[in-house]
Amino acid sequence: MVFMSCERPVNTPFYLDTSTCIDNGDYSSNSSISHSKRYKYVTIDARVMDVKDSCRLEQMVLTSRPGNDHPNISCSEIHNDLVYGFELSWIQVICDSYCGGNSCYRNDLNRVQCYSKIGLGRRLLYFFEGRQPPYVDYLSIAYNWYLLLNIVLLYLTAKMVLGAPCVVALLIYKWCRRHLSTNDAVEEFLQSQNNFMPIRYSYSEIRKMTKGFKDKLGEGGYGSVYKGKLQSGRLVAIKMLDNFKANGQDFINEVATIGRIHHMNVVQLIGFCAKGPKRALIYEFMPNGSLDKYIFSLEGRIPLSIEKIYEISLGVAHGIEYLHRGCDIQILHFDIKPHNILLDENFTPKVSDFGLAKLFLAADSIVSLTAARGTLGYMAPELFYKNIGGVSYKADVYSFGMLLLEMASRRKNFNALADHSSQIYFPTWVYDQVSEGNDIIMEDVTEEEKKTINKMIIVALWCIQMKPSDRLSMNKVVEMLVGEVECLQMPSKPFLSSLADVGDNLNPTCSTMQSGESSQSTQF
Structure with a gap:
């Protein structure tokens, strides 16, 4: 219960004028009250917003009255409430x-x-x-x-009715836990690599670079590649990985290998993104795409000259040689093929796609693999048949040899639609043609270009020998590609039983270079 003193009369049914209840003369004689004329009122359960601007609070007392929920309260009601007092709850x-x-x-x-x-x-x-x-x-x-x-x-x-949904929920939980462990494995790997040059980007930055993944460059088993632009204006190719292995091994392989090297013939990894299951690799942009678009016959595409094809083959050889011998560790690519050779604006080749790569100590001549890896048509035979030799960097040499054959002839190494059965396996057919002195059929080719093609084919045939020990090392491949074709001799026929000593088949005038390779074939 609130007693108020106001400077001006208040006209509201919720305010009771106390002049009707007490003696004004006695009340005004009280020394504690101001001599100025004031108006006295009382109300029940008043809120701050109920107090008029011209009024001030004089006194408050507790009462058990439920509140001033109805207007026109009387003096007797006020009196009874004061006499009754208030209740305490126990x-x-x-x-x-x-x-x-x-x-x-x-x-x-x-x-x-x-x-x-x-x-x-x-x-x-x-x-x-x-x-x-x-x-x-x-x-x-x-x-x-x-x-x-x-x-x-x-x-x-x-338990009986919801048993099946619970099992489903458990499987979903385990699936989520597996991918959480995948993310943990990737994150642990990234944290352990403190000397990486590539930059780590957030997924939102990736979306901004690609303008919401607007410009798609290609698609493969690993995911999709999109064109993007950095804040500096540099164009990049962003590979989004969506079908990665259970432990994120493809992503780790690419970052672990290409992230630590830099060579003009190896594609540069600029950055990466690892945000839970969302993973991306950011490479320098190659405006001319992959090599397969230029070495195979396609209508409407301008073919590259023999000289440019030769320069590209030499650049690829330099890139693979760097992977094998140019680092503190040996990097085996295991997937050399035209689709993984990218071309910049000047048609400089760049080895790319290290999803299957493996790192080994340079001193290890033989490596251990639990399963074959690579692309059919380019995979070395020792990946399937363990009795012909151990797996080593010579597997990349074999893949490069098959690539070199395709570049020299501008056709795929396997043609199931060939007119003759001898042409189905292309290397055998090429070997027979060159051995008999026949030219590989190509139109409008000069004599100098024929020499270049023959040189590439002979080097390729050395690379695809069945036994790894009979193949060249990549530094010898480079040496033979820059040498004269007259210094080259035909090797043994690939995939046949003839495995004669390499030195017996060499031209005496060039025996120094070839025999050097022969003596080193068991060392590498």
């Missing part, structure tokens, strides 16, 4: 003492009801006329057991 004390802080309330029968925390039922405590001896309702105990029985039955029913 319910909270009982709740704390007997209900342990649980929820409780008093109903119309003056009964306090406590609710158990476990929610299995309820116990009732009765208090009459201020006494507090508890009376336990045993019917509630029986009710508790009834609820418990229903819960058990409900559980058994749910």
Whole structure:
């Protein structure tokens, strides 16, 4: 109940003018009241917004009246409320003492009801006329057991009905955990590599670079490649990996290998993104695409000259040689093919796609693989037949030899639609043609270009020998490609039983270079 003093009269049914209830003369004679004329009012349960601007609060008293929910209160009502005073509730004390802080309330029968925390039922405590001896309702105990029985039955029913969804949920959980462990493995690898040059980008930055993955350059088993632009204006190719291995091995392979090297004939890794399952590799942009678009006959495409094809083959050889011998560790690519040779604006070749690559110590001549890797048509035979020799860097030499044959002849090394069965396996057919002195059929080729083609073919045939020990090393491949074709001799026929000593087939005038390779064939 609020008593107020106002400078001006207040006209509201919720304010009671006290001049009708008390003697104005006696009231104004009180020394604590200002001598200036003021108007006295009283209201019930007033809020701050109910106090008029010209009024101020003089006094407040407690009352059990429920509030001023109706207008036109009277002096007698105010008097009765003041005489009655206000009530104190003992319910909270009982709740704390007997209900342990649980929820409780008093109903119309003056009964306090406590609710158990476990929610299995309820116990009732009765208090009459201020006494507090508890009376336990045993019917509630029986009710508790009834609820418990229903819960058990409900559980058994749910177990039978929801068993299948629970199994599905468990499988989904394990699948999520597996990919979380994949993400952890990738993140642990990235944290352990402190000397990386590539930059780590967020997924939002990747989306911004590609303008929402607008310009798609290509697609493969690894995912898709999009054209993007860095803030500096540099164009990049962004490879989004979506079908990665369970442990993220393809991503780790590419970052671990190409992230630590830099060579003019190896594509440069500028950055990467590893945000949970979203992974991307950011490479320098190659405007002329991959080599396969230029060495195979396609209508409407301008073919490259023999000289340019030769320069590209020499650049690829330099790139592979660098991977094998130019680093502290030996990097075996295992997937050399035209699709993985990219060309920049000047048609400078770049070896790319290190998803199958493996790193080994340079001193290790033989490596251990649990399964064959690569692309059919370019895979070395020792990846399938262990009895012909161990797996080493000579597997990349074989793949390069098959690539070199395709570049020299501008056709695929396997032609299932060939007119003659001898042409189905192209290397055998090429070997027979060159051995008999026949030219590989090509139109408008000069004599100098024929020499270049023959040189590339002979080097390729040396690279694809069945036994790894009979193949060249990449530094010898480079040496033979830059040498004169007259210094080259035909090797043994590939994939036949003739495995004669390499030195017996060489021209004496050029034996120094070739025999050097022969003596080193068992060392590398």
